[in-house]
Amino acid sequence: MDFVHLFSITGDAQIQGLESITSQLNRSDSAEMKTLICLTTLFILAAVHAGTEEESALGEKVGNSCSIRMKNGGKCDEDGNCPYQINLPSMTIQLPKQFQLLEKTIKEVQSLKEIVNALKKSCQDCKLQADDTPEKDNGQQNPESTNGDQDNNIHELQSKVKKMSISLKNARNQINSLQEQLGKMSPINMNTIEQYVDTKMINLSFALNNLDNKCSSNCPVLEANPSIQLLYKDCSDYYKIGKKVDGRYRVTPDEKNKTFEVYCDMESMGGGWTVVQIRKDGSTSFNRTWNEYKNGFGNLTGEFWLGNDKLHLLTKSTDMILRIELEDFKGNREYAKYDQFYVANEYLKYRLTIGGYSGTAGDALHFSKQYNHDQKFFTTPDKDNDRYPSGNCGSYYSSGWWFDACMSANLNGKYYKNDYKGVRNGIFWGTWTGVSDEHLNSYRQTFKFVKMMIRPKSFRP
Structure with a gap:
């Protein structure tokens, strides 16, 4: 995180120094180096803080405005690197309200990262299951061929539906035509048909009765002049x-x-x-x-x-x-x-x-x-x-x-x-x-x- 943008520090040189130190901290892979850079940064911040107090309290001496002390921590090595020990005074920094929001945002981002990681894992599991599913060796065609067959089947079904729709329309037209013809038929014609059916049924019944009543032996000779019975219909x-x-x-x-x-x-x-x-x-x-x-x-x-x-x-x-x-x-x-x-x-x-x-x-x-x-x-x-x-x-x-x-x-x-x-x-x-x-x-x-x-x-x- 770039700490430079979280503080209000006056002075172009001081800002550039902090940006340089922060950049080194972001690029550093060594824990010791990160510690040293952090200490240096604190040193600069302390100096800035002291300089600010010095500017606000005119008349005070420079020695009284900075309480940071550096002393020799040991002998120098052959390469000329000398250990030093820095004593920093206690320092209180008041952070703005945005830091509370920043902390809350960091937690939410962390929660979202966990959700994204879980989704990634689920997708990987699904992919592994799909890859592990064996293909059936029953002459199944490849997906492109299958899709082609499905398209053909769909076209065939659409063609059949179209033909059936035409047939249904023709059937409806025939039904309407027959209904019109039936409507034009007079009840007398319907009665004639019913009478014809009744007559045929009666004739069949009459023939059956004659067969049932047929003589088992020779029938007696009919009279020469049989009487004729007159029927009255009504x-x-x-x-x-x-x-x-x-x-x-x-x-x-x-x-x-x-x-x-x-x-x-x-x-x-x-x-x-x-x-x-x-x-x-x-x-x-x-x-x-x-x-x-x-x-x-x-x-x-x-x-x-x-x-x-x-x-x-x-x-x-x-x-x-x-x-x-x-x-x-x-x-x-x-x-x-x-x-x-x-x-x-x-x-x-x-x-x-x-x-x-x-x-x-x-x-x-x-x-x-x-x-x-x-x-x-x-x-x-x-x-x-x-x-x-x-x-x-x-x-x-x-x-x-x-x-x-x-x-x-x-x-x-x-x-x-x-x-x-x-x-x-x-x-x-x-x-x-x-x-x-x-x-x-x-x-x-x-x-x-x-x-x-x-x-x-x-x-x-």
Whole structure:
């Protein structure tokens, strides 16, 4: 360390002498030489200190200003080097405040040196471990070759991803095109396809039954003039032959399937109507299971649901119109007629196709985008096929119906004889007069009479 810059010493000669001595001290490798130089330096400092006191205390003698004494320490050697002994007086030097900071800085530098040395050692250890790791003799290529292969693999993967992206884009375009084509297809075309599939399945079932029932021996000779049985597909066929009285009749919409009984309305609006549902006194509960709605329930002369399987058979091969008649307890009577009505089979969850509204009750089956019952599946309390994501509309409204999410119409709701509050689980038609004015705590609209009936679109009374 250069001590010259830490003291304030006046006099150019004195400063130059100190710089010379310090330089010798920094270059010296001998301990004895360093000691001698240090003593000399102290001697000069003492002299400077004494000279300073002399200048500040005028009138004092020179001998009194310097108390350093040098005396012979022994005989001189052959080379003329004589030993001398210097006696230095006690001397107090006051150092500035910067020396405290200098000491603190020196400690911090020493700590940093230790940290740097530790890091160097760690790096050397890592390098030794890397050098000691043996290369695998399994045909591994050098790093440059490996990097080249990796670059090639990356390029290949990028190329594959690009091709897949193009394929995905083409697939999306094809899907969009198919969706547009599907959207252009009318429900009638879809119904025709379903009817074709149903026909093929029926033909197969019929052929199997014939094989099972095939005679094991020669069948008896058939009569020469076998009787021909006339099949009545729906109530309009009975009306055409003069049967114009309301009542129960047997129909066979499809000769490959069984005959079943229906209730025919031969008087309303030209007659020939096959009734599929009636509500009039609340004697029959419509809170039923999927299988009950599938097969039908109730009493044909009272309240009933004809059955989804029967609805499918009646509408699959003949274009039907649907007429709905409603009456409230105030005596208001309205109707809604739809020129298109079709119910798909069970495999398609008895999906409803409804359209071509006319009437006075309002088109509640096409109320809005959110509440549109067209092309909706049938839902019951035990089978959820609706579009409501948080639950089962059939369970919530205690009935089976073609719910959306959930409904703007439900003719299979609970039969209430008086106004009620709470959940709108009763018979409901969303476009009925006054229904739009209802709020959460108000009384609900109730209906005294509801009837759903169908007839071929081509029927003429």
